[in-house]
C-alpha cells in the first residue's frame with residue numbers, strides 16, 4: 001500500500017487559489033528531492049552511476065535545475081528539449097540525446113552541446129556524419145526483439161519502432177571502429193511504467209552480457225551502458241513503489257559477474273527515468289464547476305484531459321482526493337469529467353468518492369510526469385499553470401497558464417480581412 005497523502009491542506013490550496021486560479025499542477029519540491037536522493041543512495045555502489053532525467057515527463061527548466069543540483073543529467077529527444085536542458089544549465093555529457101526518426105538539425109544541436117548521442121538506427125551513422133560530423137563517443141539503442149518481453153504500455157520490443165537489432169549492433173560498432181571512434185555506449189529502453197524491479201535487473205544483465213560479447217568480437221571498449229527508463233509508480237493505492245535497492249543490488253551483482261569478471265570494468269551505468277522521478281510528486285488541482293445527474297452522476301471540473309490526458313487515452317488510474325473531505329466515507333459513485341467535447345474526457349469512471357458539492361477542490365494525484373507535458377489545445381482548451389511548492393513552504397509559479405492570446409498567436413487575423 002502506498003500512502004496517497006497530500007503535502008498540503010485544503011486551506012493552503014484555498015490560499016494559493018487566491019493568487020493562482022484553478023486548474024493548476026503543483027509539484028512538491030521536498031518530495032522530489034528526497035526521492036532523487038533515495039535513488040542516488042541506492043545506486044551509489046553501482047559503477048559510475050548517473051541518472052539522466054527524461055525531460056519529456058516534466059519539461060520545465062526549474063525542475064531540471066533542481067535535479068541538476070542533485071547531480072542528475074537530462075535525457076532529450078527533440079530540439080526544444082535540448083534547448084531546455086541548455087537553458088537549465090546542463091551541458092556536454094550531462095545530456096543524453098535519445099531520439100528516433102531524427103532530423104539533421106537536432107543532431108547538429110546535440111553535437112554542438114557535446115551531448116551523448118544515442119543512435120536509433122544503423123543508417124543514422126552516415127546521416128550523423130554527413131550533417132553534424134561524428135562525435136567522439138557514440139551510443140546505439142538496442143532493441144532486443146524476441147529476446148525480451150515488453151509490457152502493456154510500451155508493447156513488445158519486436159513491434160517497437162526503436163533501436164538496432166542484435167546483428168546490426170555488431171555491424172554498427174564495427175563501422176564506428178573503422179571510422180576511428182574510440183569511445184562507445186550501449187542503450188536500451190524496453191519497459192514503461194514497470195513495477196517489477198526484477199525486470200530491470202534482467203535488462204541490465206542482458207546488456208552487460210551483450211557488452212561482453214561485442215567487446216570481444218568487435219574489439220572495442222565500452223564507456224557506459226544506459227539501462228533506459230521505465231521504472232513505474234504506484235498510481236493505485238494498493239500498489240507498491242518499486243524498490244530502488246532491489247534494482248541497484250541486482251544490477252551490481254550482474255555487473256560483477258559479467259563486465260567485472262571479464263576485466264572490462266569500469267563501465268558507467270546510467271538510467272534515464274522520467275516518470276518515477278517526478279510523477280508521484282505532482283497534483284492537478286481542479287475545482288468542481290457543475291454536478292449533473294442523468295443516467296449516471298457526473299462531477300464536472302474546470303480541468304479537462306487537455307491538462308492530464310492519461311486517463312482519457314490509456315484508461316489510466318489517477319487517484320483523486322476531495323480536499324477537506326479526506327475523512328468522509330467514499331459512499332458515492334461518480335464519473336469525474338472535464339469540459340472537452342469528447343466522451344473520454346473523464347479523469348475517473350465509476351469512482352467511489354465522498355459526496356461532492358459544487359466548489360469542492362479536487363487533487364488528482366501523480367500528475368508530475370506526462371501530465372502538463374502531454375497537454376494540448378484541442379477544442380480551444382488552454383494549458384494550465386505549473387506551481388512549485390518549495391521546501392520552505394513558499395509557492396512559486398514556474399509556468400504561467402496559457403491565455404487566449406497564446407492560443408491565437410499562430411493565426412494572422414490581419415490577413416483574414418482581405419481574404420475572400
Ligand SMILES: *Cc1c(COP(=O)(O)O)cnc(C)c1O
Nearest residue numbers: 054098229230231272273274275
Ligand atoms: C520516455 C523515455 C524515457 C523515460 O521513460 P519513463 O517511463 O518516464 O521512465 C527514457 N528514455 C527514452 C528514450 C524515452 O523515450
